[in-house]
Amino acid sequence: MSIAKKIELYGASTPNVHKVLFALEELNIPYNFNVLNLRNGDQFSEEFKKINPNSKVPAIFDPNVEGGLAVFESGNILQYLATRYGNGKYLPNPTTDIKGNTQVLGWLYWQMSGLGPTQGNLNHFNKYAPEKIEYALKRYSNELSRLLHVLEKELKDHTFIVGDQYTIADMAIYGWIRYLYMYPEYSSQEFPNLFKYMDRVRSIPSVNKVVTEAEEDLKKDPQKPFTDEERKIMFGQNGKSNQN
CATH class of the missing domain: 3.40.30.10 (Glutaredoxin)
Structure with missing residues (x-):
């Protein structure tokens, strides 16, 4: 169009x-x-x-x-x-591929309802809260670990989160997990599939352009x-x- x-x-x-x-x-x-x-x-x-x-x-x-x-x-x-x-490339048409459409949307909503809020809350209580609340930090750290293990298992046999096609589900998920460098407790040793996936997504030219510009802006x-x-x-x- x-x-x-x-x-x-x-x-x-x-x-x-x-x-x-x-x-x-x-x-x-x-x-x-x-x-x-x-x-x-x-x-x-x-x-x-x-x-x-x-x-x-x-x-x-x-x-x-x-x-x-x-x-x-x-x-x-x-x-x-x-x-x-x-x-239909980044979100399959439900009329012709109801399975693919539903899988992509499932992972998109998974990020929206789980990964984003959990990681966002952990970041808030870790970085922005005026005082450290150990219960909140432990609560969101544990849940983020659980969610990352869900991704790790799912990516064992997939190039991207839904098979071998880069979709809006990957855009949503990578937008958050690229910040895992802030939390060294989540390592490539524990999540090898996830870290390889992060490298694959970052290598996509459109993704690399956005991330590189964001990193340069942060340096400035x-x-x-x-x-x-x-x-x-x-x-x-x-x-x-x-x-x-």
Whole structure:
């Protein structure tokens, strides 16, 4: 399908945004990347809420649909892009391949409901929480280990997570597991299939482009510790009318 107008991507350098960048680059979809300053609360602006009422990144706006279409939630965005622009390659058509379609979506939802939230919570309590809560760290560390063992077993005989075809499920999963370097307790000795898989996905040109650019940006502008005000903006929202 030809794309007359660029898709607008709204996000920052986060795992969920990288997932969408993997898809846009792999599918060769022209786009503009509108970078939001999450620490300053750009995601809570009324303008952005028109794109995503949940005030989270990523979100996209596709002007190629009549009247325009805003799509939010990273898994939903991946499914949308693959369905509309992927020609059945990155998400099999359910009409012609219901098995493949269901398997890819199963692993996509597995990442959305399990791997992402677990790894995200572990990272939060390990890196951002003002105090160390051992129960939380142990809880999410154990669950992440369990999930990684699920992947390790599944990848024993597969090139990618669903057979030998790179799909949106891989985009979603790799967006998170590429950060395992932050946790040396999860080693290639324990997860050999998983680490080989990570290398395979990273070697895909579209993936390598996104990751390399993200790494270079981080070198130029290393992440600074949160100020109290930034912490309040990022983690103190409760949706009440007296807040953004």
